[in-house]
Structure formats: C-alpha cells, structure tokens
Amino acid sequence: MFNRDRWKEILEVLTTNWFRTVLTAFGVFWGILILIILLSAGKGLENGIRADFGDIATNTMFMWTRSTTKAHMGLPIGRNFNYKTEDVETLWEKFPQLRFISPRNQLGGFGGNNNVIRGLKTGAYNVYGDYPEIIQQEPMAITAGRFINQSDIENKRKVAVIGLGVKNELYEAGEEILGSYIKIQGVNFLVVGTYKKRSGNGNGEEGQKEIYVPFTSFSQAFNRGNNVGWMAITAKDEFPITSLKMGIVNEMKRVHKIHPEDTRAIGFFDLYEEFNRVESLFGAMSFIGYFVGILVLLSGIIGVSNIMLIVVKERTKEIGIRRALGEDPWSIRKQILLESIFLTIISGMAGIVVGALFIYGVNALLDANGPVDMFMNPSVNLGVVSAALFILIISGLLAGFIPAQSAIKVRPIDALRTE
Amino acid sequence: MIEIKDLHKSYKMGSNSLHVLKGINFNVEDGELVAIMGSSGSGKSTLLNILGMLDEADSGTYVLDGIPIKNLNETKAANYRNKFLGFIFQSFNLINYKTALENVALPLYYQKMPRKQRQEKAMKYLEQVGLKEWSHHLPSELSGGQKQRVAIARAMVAEPKVLLADELTGALDSKTSYEVMELIQNINDQGNTILVVTHEPDIAQMCKRIVHLKDGVIVKDEKVKQVRAKVNV
Numbered sequence: 336m337f338n339r340d341r342w343k344e345i346l347e348v349l350t351t352n353w354f355r356t357v358l359t360a361f362g363v364f365w366g367i368l369i370l371i372i373l374l375s376a377g378k379g380l381e382n383g384i385r386a387d388f389g390d391i392a393t394n395t396m397f398m399w400t401r402s403t404t405k406a407h408m409g410l411p412i413g414r415n416f417n418y419k420t421e422d423v424e425t426l427w428e429k430f431p432q433l434r435f436i437s438p439r440n441q442l443g444g445f446g447g448n449n450n451v452i453r454g455l456k457t458g459a460y461n462v463y464g465d466y467p468e469i470i471q472q473e474p475m476a477i478t479a480g481r482f483i484n485q486s487d488i489e490n491k492r493k494v495a496v497i498g499l500g501v502k503n504e505l506y507e508a509g510e511e512i513l514g515s516y517i518k519i520q521g522v523n524f525l526v527v528g529t530y531k532k533r534s535g536n537g538n539g540e541e542g543q544k545e546i547y548v549p550f551t552s553f554s555q556a557f558n559r560g561n562n563v564g565w566m567a568i569t570a571k572d573e574f575p576i577t578s579l580k581m582g583i584v585n586e587m588k589r590v591h592k593i594h595p596e597d598t599r600a601i602g603f604f605d606l607y608e609e610f611n612r613v614e615s616l617f618g619a620m621s622f623i624g625y626f627v628g629i630l631v632l633l634s635g636i637i638g639v640s641n642i643m644l645i646v647v648k649e650r651t652k653e654i655g656i657r658r659a660l661g662e663d664p665w666s667i668r669k670q671i672l673l674e675s676i677f678l679t680i681i682s683g684m685a686g687i688v689v690g691a692l693f694i695y696g697v698n699a700l701l702d703a704n705g706p707v708d709m710f711m712n713p714s715v716n717l718g719v720v721s722a723a724l725f726i727l728i729i730s731g732l733l734a735g736f737i738p739a740q741s742a743i744k745v746r747p748i749d750a751l752r753t754e
Numbered sequence: 755m756i757e758i759k760d761l762h763k764s765y766k767m768g769s770n771s772l773h774v775l776k777g778i779n780f781n782v783e784d785g786e787l788v789a790i791m792g793s794s795g796s797g798k799s800t801l802l803n804i805l806g807m808l809d810e811a812d813s814g815t816y817v818l819d820g821i822p823i824k825n826l827n828e829t830k831a832a833n834y835r836n837k838f839l840g841f842i843f844q845s846f847n848l849i850n851y852k853t854a855l856e857n858v859a860l861p862l863y864y865q866k867m868p869r870k871q872r873q874e875k876a877m878k879y880l881e882q883v884g885l886k887e888w889s890h891h892l893p894s895e896l897s898g899g900q901k902q903r904v905a906i907a908r909a910m911v912a913e914p915k916v917l918l919a920d921e922l923t924g925a926l927d928s929k930t931s932y933e934v935m936e937l938i939q940n941i942n943d944q945g946n947t948i949l950v951v952t953h954e955p956d957i958a959q960m961c962k963r964i965v966h967l968k969d970g971v972i973v974k975d976e977k978v979k980q981v982r983a984k985v986n987v
C-alpha cells in the first residue's frame with residue numbers, strides 16, 4: 336500500500352500544479368488552525384475561571400437567615416430568628432452524608448466602620464468567627480504562623496489569623512507580626528498567623544483583608560451567645576449538595592418553627608450548582624470550538640474534494656489507459672484516496688504546527704505581561720491534537736471518496752475515446 | 755487462440771438502437787497476423803474493443819485461448835487484460851508524466867512485480883524496439899514513431915497472448931508507419947498473435963490475413979501473401 340511507486344505518483348500528481356495544490360491545502364490548513372485556536376482559547380478561559388474558583392470545596396452550600404413571611408404555630412409574620420450552635424448537632428445527626436458543617440459569625444463587612452485598631456493604625460475588615468475546618472472549604476495558604484485549631488476553640492483563646500491585606504495596612508514592612516496584638520471592637524486578639532488567598536478568589540483584594548478568630552472566642556467577645564450567623568455546609572464527594580440542600584433547609588424550618596411554605600425565611604446559595612453551571616459553560620465552549628472549527632474544516636474538505644474531482648476529470652484518459660493496461664479498479668480508488676488523504680494530512684499538520692506556534696506566542700505574551708482576568712495558559716492537549724489528526728484522516732477519506740468513486744466509474748473505452 | 759461465434763453488439767441511443775455487429779464468426783490461430791479492414795463505421799473498433807474486454811458483446815461467445823470470456827466483473831476483466839492482452843492505440847496513449855521506461859513497466863507494476871525486476875524487463879523490451887537510449891525521456895520528448903514504439907514495448911512487456919492494435923499507424927507518416935510495421939512483423943515472426951485494425955491497404959498487405967468488415971458482418975476473409983515492410987523502407 337505504501338510502496339515507493341505510489342508515493343512517487345502522489346507527489347508527481349500533487350506537484351504538477353503547485354499553485355492549485357497550495358490553494359487547496361490552505362482550506363484545510365485554515366480549518367484546523369481555527370479549530371485549534373478556538374479550542375485553546377476555550378481552554379484558556381476554562382483555566383482562568385477554574386483558577387478563580389481555586390481549590391474551594393465546590394460541593395458546598397451557604398445558608399443564612401432572613402425574617403419569616405408566614406405566621407406559623409402562633410408565631411407572628413416578620414419574625415427574626417437565628418441559627419443556634421445546637422443546629423449543627425442536629426444537622427450532623429440527620430445528614431451523615433455531610434463532610435463539613437461550619438457555623439460562622441461575622442463582624443464588619445463591606446464599607447463598614449473601622450473596627451480594628453493597632454496602635455495608631457485603624458482599618459475596616461471582615462472578622463469571622465470560625466472553626467478550623469473552614470480552611471478546607473475556603474482554602475488559603477498560611478504564610479506565617481498557624482491557623483485556628485481545636486484547642487483555640489475549646490479554650491476560647493483570643494487569637495487571630497490575618498490576611499496579607501490586613502498586614503500591609505496595619506504593619507510597617509519588616510515589623511514582627513506573630514505575637515503582636517490587634518484590637519477588634521475593643522477586644523485584644525493575639526495574632527498567631529497570616530494567610531494569603533489565591534488572587535482573584537471571586538472578590539479579589541477583598542479576600543486578603545479578612546481576619547479569622549475562633550468561633551467560640553468570637554461569640555464570647557462579641558456577645559453572640561449561642562447564635563450562629565450563617566453556615567457553610569460541604570457534603571462528601573459522592574453526595575451532591577444540590578440533592579441534599581432542600582432536606583437541610585426543611586430541617587432548619589422545622590427546628591425554627593417556620594411555615595413549610597415560607598420560602599424567604601431561609602436564604603441559601605448552592606455553590607455546587609453554580610460550579611456545574613460554569614462546568615457546562617466549558618462544555619459549551621469546547622462544543623462551539625469543535626462546531627465552528629469543523630464547519631470551517633468542512634469547507635476546506637469540500638475544496639479538496641472539488642479539486643480531486645477536477646484532477647480525476649483531467650486524468651480521465653490516463654485512468655482509462657491504466658485500466659486498459661490492467662490496473663485493478665481498487666488500486667485506482669486507493670490512489671485517489673491516498674492523494675486526498677495525503678494532501679489533507681500535510682495541510683492539516685501545517686495548521687496544527689502554526690496553531691501550536693500561535694498558542695506558544697500567546698503564552699509568551701501572557702507570561703511577559705502578567706496574568707489577565709479569566710484567561711490563563713491557553714493550550715491544546717495531546718487528546719485534541721490526536722482528535723484533530725483523526726478528523727483529518729476521516730476528512731481526507733471523505734474528500735477523496737466521491738472523486739475516487741467517479742474515477743472507477745470511468746469506463747476505459749469511453750476514456751480512451753475522448754480526444 | 756481466439757474463437758468468436760455469432761457475436762452481436764448494438765448501441766442504444768435514446769429510443770434508437772444501432773446494430774453495429776450483426777453476427778461475427780471468426781477464429782484466429784496462434785501466431786497469426788490479421789488485418790481487420792472496412793469502411794469507417796463498419797464496426798472494426800467495436801469488434802476490437804470486445805476482443806480486448808474493454809466492452810462486452812450483447813450475445814455470442816468469445817473464447818480466448820480456451821478461456822470463455824463472459825460476465826466479467828471489472829477486477830477480473832482488468833486482470834485478464836493485464837495478463838492476456840496488449841493494446842496499441844492510434845494516439846499512443848502513453849502517460850505523459852512518466853518516462854518511456856516507466857510507461858513500459860506499467861503493466862508489470864499492475865502485476866505487482868518487484869521494482870527492480872520490472873525495470874529490467876521493461877528495459878529489455880525498450881531495447882527490442884530500439885529505444886534503449888530514450889528510456890528516461892518523457893513522451894513529450896519523443897517523436898510519433900518513437901512513441902508508438904514505446905507503446906508497442908508496453909503492449910509486449912507482459913508477454914500477452916494477443917496484441918490488439920487499432921489504427922496503430924493512423925497518426926504516422928508512411929515511412930514511420932513502415933518502420934512500425936516492420937517491428938510488428940518481427941514480433942509476429944517470434945510467434946506472437948497480432949490483430950491490426952487499419953484503413954490502409956498497404957498496411958493490411960503486410961499482414962498474413964485480411965478480414966473485411968461491412969455493415970457489421972464479415973464479407974471477406976482471405977489469406978494474403980505477406981509484404982515485408984523492410985523492403986519498402
């Protein structure tokens with residue numbers, strides 16, 4: 336099949352009309368190039384967005400309270416209520432599928448008053464009362480010291496872990512941080528660690544300006560009793576939180592005597608669902624990449640097919656002669672198919688190579704100019720390249736099929752008659 | 755070598771049908787050199803194409819060297835053409851992007867003979883038609899007579915049972931025609947069976963037998979005293 340004479344002939348045929356061959360090849364080249372660029376751009380966007388999600392445990396929901404909108408069991412409409420620390424126990428009991436339940440309290444917030452003082456410096460920061468597990472639901476890198484631990488919780492130690500943003504504003508460069516004190520709403524806390532969150536964790540700079548203190552000391556210092564502001568609940572990987580969340584919400588309604596049809600009283604956000612929505616966006620993007628790329632490729636293939644038809648037409652007489660001399664029709668068909676596959680693959684390879692160079696160039700640019708929002712490391716993997724090659728071979732076959740068929744339909748006497 | 759009985763062939767053109775061969779009966783022995791003559795449109799080429807398995811008869815039988823030729827599929831027909839028949843055409847029909855040697859070697863390539871062996875054999879036949887030095891020239895660099903000799907070498911190279919030549923001198927001047935006929939006579943002298951379709955009486959006289967075709971039937975079939983081409987050159 337791949338003997339020397341065949342290759343010689345393929346080259347002879349394709350090089351007789353260089354200009355035409357190159358023009359034809361360009362169609363396929365262009366199609367593959369666009370396919371590769373679209374897929375890599377999609378990948379870049381995906382990489383960027385995934386980096387924004389970071390290592391957050393995505394199988395997570397957040398749940399908070401609002402006022403009731405229905406009277407129930409003798410309790411009035413518009414009632415405010417709080418989650419209690421006992422609710423955590425209840426949830427653990429009722430939902431063994433859960434992995435983490437972090438009750439949280441919060442101070443300060445967006446554009447609030449200055450609530451933290453250190454010496455002469457002040458700042459407005461989000462202060463959270465948390466359990467140690469929170470670091471697995473909202474990952475951060477500890478850059479110095481340590482995070483809150485279980486004994487802090489048990490002993491209600493007044494310790495704090497501060498973000499790099501807080502450190503930059505409250506401390507001079509080179510100042511010793513660990514072991515220093517900050518005053519949060521008049522209460523002194525010992526700084527035991529600093530953290531850094533991945534940049535662009537949804538809220539960017541804001542994420543570095545947080546302070547974490549033990550849940551128990553928070554409650555005590557700021558008089559929260561056993562109230563819980565909100566909860567971050569993560570399920571084990573094999574149980575999507577999306578399918579558990581209504582059960583959890585209903586359980587809370589029952590515990591807090593809320594009308595079962597009161598949809599406002601408990602607020603929640605399903606990160607997993609959101610994440611899946613983005614996931615399906617990635618799917619859609621690569622679908623569009625393939626779709627558009629393959630359509631462009633298709634027009635290239637039609638070009639190849641068209642030229643091969645013309646080639647067959649031009650060679651009608653030659654084909655007639657060859658058949659009169661006893662060439663098997665299969666051999667003729669194979670010849671035309673090979674010419675078409677060869678042309679397609681060569682031009683497709685050129686497209687892949689140029690596409691790879693292009694991606695390389697974009698990456699070099701990105702590296703040189705620093706990170707860009709929502710775009711990171713565009714790339715195509717080996718899978719895509721092999722898929723492209725596979726598509727090319729199939730395309731070549733498709734492009735050659737009709738011409739090859741028309742070549743073997745040539746009857747030798749008819750071909751020889753055409754003068 | 756060739757036995758045909760009651761061969762009929764008609765061409766359909768729309769609702770009309772043109773009856774071209776109306777019952778041809780004729781035999782060719784091994785080693786014969788037969789000329790087929792007749793006015794234009796008498797069906798000579800049609801007959802030759804059927805003998806060459808390029809076309810099929812409507813009815814009648816055709817036996818080539820003991821093998822009945824009928825209901826061939828394309829692959830089989832190609833195979834038979836390759837092994838049993840050599841074609842020489844008026845317009846040479848060389849493949850223009852292949853050298854003389856490659857053209858001659860083509861039938862052997864279709865037999866999947868190894869490259870080296872193929873080239874040696876093709877060279878031997880090129881030498882026989884006196885074109886050894888021209889082996890690496892393209893057809894466009896050859897004269898009409900040289901092209902036809904390449905075509906003859908190509909027809910001979912697979913050592914077929916029968917050579918079929920349709921107006922092989924039709925495109926050549928008389929001097930070149932005679933040179934080509936001399937070659938044909940030499941090949942025939944070696945025992946090859948050859949059928950030549952021609953218009954020209956002097957070419958026909960260089961064969962050993964002349965078959966006259968008229969309106970689709972054989973009207974005359976005579977043995978003649980062969981005129982050697984060499985004398986005329």
Ligand SMILES: Nc1ncnc2c1ncn2[C@@H]1O[C@H](COP(=O)(O)OP(=O)(O)OP(=O)(O)O)[C@@H](O)[C@H]1O
Binds near residue numbers: 772801
């Ligand atoms: N494919 C075809 N379709 C229709 N009619 C055909 C076809 N081939 C040949 N004919 C007709 O058949 C008749 C015989 O044709 P053929 O080619 O056999 O004649 P010929 O004897 O070789 O003539 P010439 O000496 O001109 O070559 C002619 O009338 C021709 O028009």
Ligand SMILES: [Mg+2]
Binds near residue numbers: 798799800920
């Ligand atoms: Mg004719």
